[in-house]
Amino acid sequence: MNRLHKIAINLVFLLTTCIAFAQEKIIIKNTDDITQDATAYVLNKVQNANSIKGSHFFFEKGVYHFYPDKGLEKFCYISNHKDVFVKTAFPLIGKKNIVINGGGSTFIFHGKMIPFLVEDGNNIKIKNVEIDWATSFHSEGKVIDKDLKEHTFDVKFSEEYPYEIRNEQVYFIKEYYEHNLGQTILFDEKRRAVAFNTEISTPISTKQKGTVQYQIESINYKYTQDRKDLTLRKIGLKDRIKVKEIKPGVLRFYNHKKALPPIGSILTTKGAQGENRVAPALRIKNTDSFLCQNVTIFNAGGMGLIAENSSNITLTNLVITPSKGKVVSTTADATHFVGCRGKIEIRNSFFENQLDDAVNIHGTYQEVVNVEGKHTLGIRMGHHQQEGFIIGKENDTIGLVRLDDSFSPYQTLTIATIKVINSRYQLITFKEEIPAVIKSGDLIENLSAYPEVVIEKNTFRGNRARGLLLSTPKKTLVKDNYFHTEMEAILIPVESGKWFESGSQSNLTIVGNIFEDCNHGGHSRGLIRLVTDDDNQNYAFSNITIENNIFKSxxxxxxxxxxTDGLKFIGNTILKTETFPMLYPDNPAFRIKSSRDIIFHNNDYKGNASQIIQKDVTIGELSFQ
Amino acid sequence: MNRLHKIAINLVFLLTTCIAFAQEKIIIKNTDDITQDATAYVLNKVQNANSIKGSHFFFEKGVYHFYPDKGLEKFCYISNHKDVFVKTAFPLIGKKNIVINGGGSTFIFHGKMIPFLVEDGNNIKIKNVEIDWATSFHSEGKVIDKDLKEHTFDVKFSEEYPYEIRNEQVYFIKEYYEHNLGQTILFDEKRRAVAFNTEISTPISTKQKGTVQYQIESINYKYTQDRKDLTLRKIGLKDRIKVKEIKPGVLRFYNHKKALPPIGSILTTKGAQGENRVAPALRIKNTDSFLCQNVTIFNAGGMGLIAENSSNITLTNLVITPSKGKVVSTTADATHFVGCRGKIEIRNSFFENQLDDAVNIHGTYQEVVNVEGKHTLGIRMGHHQQEGFIIGKENDTIGLVRLDDSFSPYQTLTIATIKVINSRYQLITFKEEIPAVIKSGDLIENLSAYPEVVIEKNTFRGNRARGLLLSTPKKTLVKDNYFHTEMEAILIPVESGKWFESGSQSNLTIVGNIFEDCNHGGHSRGLIRLVTDDDNQNYAFSNITIENNIFKSxxxxxxxxxxTDGLKFIGNTILKTETFPMLYPDNPAFRIKSSRDIIFHNNDYKGNASQIIQKDVTIGELSFQ
Structure with a gap:
């Protein structure tokens, strides 16, 4: 073989290699026949995308509509959502090395669709796109009048929110969807944020007890039932609130339980809890390496992003904000992570006006039901929004937890296999024998499925509920963020009885953040709050540092x-604002119980509290510095 | 090798062969730890059943309970039912050569379970078992009083039917389930059958028009929507009927639209149409060779048996009857067959008091939406209870139908592949090119998926609706049966606009049957009725013989x-009964339109009609003989 021949062979090899590894580029053109309903066209391209070499989808800048009629349908168990059939044009399922580059386009979805459905993927990137729906999953109207004597109030809805009154109940009619009054909260139009002290007026109590019952008590169940599931929860409740149309677009609300809402405030409604989370914007599951960059989400019937059992998720320049003069963006959390591992990074993002937390990161507790043989446990999902959730995979370390005794596992086991029997019940087989001490009602959590977290240079504002909920023992950094939230800016919980969200936060650093008038919704809570719902003196949290933050409140x-076992509060500045009247002037600045090794050092307190620190007997000498 | 050695080897071979082909026998013991909830135990055995050699499950005679809590969950699109997640202990999926022999046992199911879920099977037999539910999917109470002036009536419900009244609406609460009033009909307790002339009192109109609407008309859809689907159908309707508890167990019904029901009649209720068919007793899909023998079904939340896309189904000694003094058995059809082929045989069976037809056999029409390339059609399911239905398989012959022009296909095509996009929309690729004349709105039907039928020596009585609905062009024999049904005993339809059930019956012989006081519910219809919902003079039905039957009416x-093109009515006897007063004394005995080649011969008419035959101009000379 001569030299030329050799070079030729090398060239051929090189070319073949390049082609083999080159990501296929698919350009979607901004033409009428595509944009008016891009669903079938895009779906076909996505389903045929090369899953080995990968595919780069580039959309010419434009407005693309997506309708459900020709969308791929898929049933999804989605954590913290209703389990639903949804339709999508982007089933990124079992795909590798995919880039969806919107090229600055706007994607308008119609009805119960999931814009991006990412499952069993690897290296998936979504960039440069705005996501909105033709009709929003919520409704909002302005409070224009009230009658103190009759205790009624009137709300005006614009033509953007068609409704129908059936038997004194209002239903907001959308494209392919409707919602009843359900969950409500007030917004302040000027501040473009949840209204101050909304909790005295909302949520509206739509239901009340006092049904006529006959022989209901004769229905007994052999096994534990979730009385809050979508069927059983109806029992014993009837409609409380009644509405009447005063003139077209104006509804009068009768039989309201709480204080009348202020005139000028915006009443937002999204339908019944459990029924109203049907279409998150981004659903990520069993995926490694996911990037979301320069994406704006204006609305969603649920969360902006819900990630489950995934690893290494990066969100950068993700904007969640209301569209077209509305006050509400997504109808649930901006972002939510369940059972994720590796690293979660959220940077340079802006989450405002969504109807639930900005970021929630946790694992799950599942309940032990029975022991099936030496190695197998029957376990049960506690909450109906965790139905179908699979806690881990082979070789993951599962902790057996009895929260009455300790927040830490009393023993660990290694997963061999998991067999899903139904949405509530699974059989988990372990490599080791099940310990004899186990009993039904004990909890399991996956110790292998907690992530490291970096949340840096973001803005969290205007939303209902919390800023961050953090429940991971891994290294967590919350740095240089701005918070203006209705409830706690940062909540560090251990919660087992209602939501079954696991994880005892440790190794957390909160540094360089600005907290401005958080927790203005009406609750008496700390802006940062470490709390368990188990009334004991065990330690759940450790190695917490809160340093060089500014609290304006x-x-x-x-x-x-x-x-808490070990918390340093160092170099922070606390300032008093006059934005709102004080709600709880008797509160201290710091409230501490069942904790040790709490250090205050080098802080600057310019607040109003007459008592700086309030503590229980478990804590020894402690001075604010 | 000596002779003995050879014999030994042969023996070993023989034994091995026998073992290899012997059906494994699995005995389920009647012990407390199994029978109290047999679900997990049986499920495990069924899932591990040998699918090649086959398995014979034999239950020791006893009462076995099955609970959903540990049942296998599966989502099922079920034709003519709600598409639901159901649980089962018998997922006979992808199995061959299975016998489930109940050994005379009773299986009691709890909640939304499908007792036998048969899919993708071959040679499946279910024998010697009684199927019931712990709490029924319907409710029934006795009309005990009425007030002519106030137009109210009172119904007493026994302790077996717990209820709750929420905002003047009654909800019947079951184990794991509830139903509202919804669909209702009266039964006659003494006759153990639907009440005479029930149609003047029922169904109760639970809904009425007259909601307050705002901007609803601004919601426009890009594509055709089914206004009867479970979301859109709510628009424009509010509750009409109101109930009030007079004393425990006794409900007064206000605002009833029709005549008051007779005192002493039994009001049965099963919840809203579309929501109330959630748990048929036997679900058979994509299965060849299914036998059901000596099976009794006392109740079901839906049909007794629903078979789809299956072939060679034999039902023998199948009994459908109410349990424990109730008047209702299954809440929908006794049996129903969609897109089946081969042979359907129903013999020596007894179907009574179910809330819909005894037997319905048909194919499906699907609507042409668009042409996608030379060989591919986008098609759409017309009815929401056909969602997810796949019309056929490779090499099946599909007919293109335009009913305005003809009941017969204007062209046929051969299926290559079917791609399911969503529950309403599929892409069907054909081996031939799509003809240019096709247009959206045309229908397709599968000409390969019609069965031969034998229905012999059965009793059909006491039920709501029809006896037989037949829509197959293949040879059909209806012989030696007894009919006592609320509507037509035998309905031969072509129906495209509502239910999208296809098939123009031909080659039908109805011989040796007794029809006794059928169609007593109140409609003016023939006991046997051949009818199309397309107002034209084309021929849909041919080669019909009705011979040697006795009609007592x-x-x-x-x-x-x-x-109809070709019908012989020969050797039949028509007798007048005094069971009920006549409802339509002016009706003729025979009504004929748009037909030819109709022959009456050798019949014995002892009825009351002053006009024997009423016919339109399409038919020439015709005399009754």
């Missing part, structure tokens, strides 16, 4: 600490 | 014929 309570 | 109309 209209009210007193800054930090609540419970069940 | 309180009313005049015996036979209605339309769009």
């Amino acid at each position: 209209f009210d007193n309570l800054i930090l609540e600490i419970a069940n | 309180f009313d005049n109309l015996i036979l209605e014929i339309a769009n």
